[in-house]
Amino acid sequence: MNDQIASSVAKLDWVTLQQSLDEYGYAKLPRLLSPTVCTDLMVGYGNELAFRNTIDMARYRFGIGEYKYYDAPLPYPIQQLRESIYPELSKAANRYLELSGQTADYPASLAAFVEQCQQKGQTRSTPLILKYEAGGYNCLHQDLYGDIFFPFQVVFALNQRDTDYTGGEFLLMEQRPRAQSRGSVITLDQGEGLIFPTRHRIVPGTRGYYRTTLRHGVSTVTSGTRFSLGIIFHDAK
Numbered sequence: 001m002n003d004q005i006a007s008s009v010a011k012l013d014w015v016t017l018q019q020s021l022d023e024y025g026y027a028k029l030p031r032l033l034s035p036t037v038c039t040d041l042m043v044g045y046g047n048e049l050a051f052r053n054t055i056d057m058a059r060y061r062f063g064i065g066e067y068k069y070y071d072a073p074l075p076y077p078i079q080q081l082r083e084s085i086y087p088e089l090s091k092a093a094n095r096y097l098e099l100s101g102q103t104a105d106y107p108a109s110l111a112a113f114v115e116q117c118q119q120k121g122q123t124r125s126t127p128l129i130l131k132y133e134a135g136g137y138n139c140l141h142q143d144l145y146g147d148i149f150f151p152f153q154v155v156f157a158l159n160q161r162d163t164d165y166t167g168g169e170f171l172l173m174e175q176r177p178r179a180q181s182r183g184s185v186i187t188l189d190q191g192e193g194l195i196f197p198t199r200h201r202i203v204p205g206t207r208g209y210y211r212t213t214l215r216h217g218v219s220t221v222t223s224g225t226r227f228s229l230g231i232i233f234h235d236a237k
């Protein structure tokens, strides 16, 4: 199979992406998924055999919409994304651990990290595809599925805003210690991605580094249907 995605990831300017993570806490990725790959993934939404679980978001009051967790083995483009992005993000994760005075212990490969998850009983795959119709939204949340979590995750837009749907912007809320929260609205075009913190962010302050708490969600889709792909690196209990 061709490894177009992995070679695109290898060509990314990770120095600039790291600077964006330092400055804003998140970093946008250029289009890594072709329209064909996006379409294949959206068509695959109907293939129940590919998924381990389907969640009706309203049922849990997570929002309005539906998402499905892929079963292992993951579809090839998703496995490639997860495997090729992880090593760069593990460097970033270790750097932030060191800055905050902790031991830098994220392994360099996804396989080694997934092995750590397995040892803690986190064995179920977490990459997911989400579908929101008009009126749909995703409440602010964190994706934690056990003791082990990876500090970054990535989301990709599978279809095109303002053509296939309106509204449905990605939301990132940063809760700062002893201060009010700051919100960011991020729009992604088809195939583009966003790296954002799973739980916390390490921010330089006047007296060393401090930690903020992040939540993410999606604003209301006002028309059409929005599809997205979530790449979470830790597996679930």
Ligand SMILES: O=C(O)CCC(=O)C(=O)O
Pocket (backbone or CB within 6 Å): 130, 138, 143, 153, 154, 155, 170, 216, 217, 218, 228, 229, 230, 231
């Ligand atoms: O649909 C979105 O853009 C948000 C998806 C999400 O919550 C995630 O990828 O964890």
Ligand SMILES: [Fe+2]
Pocket (backbone or CB within 6 Å): 141, 142, 143, 216, 230
């Ligand atoms: Fe999420």
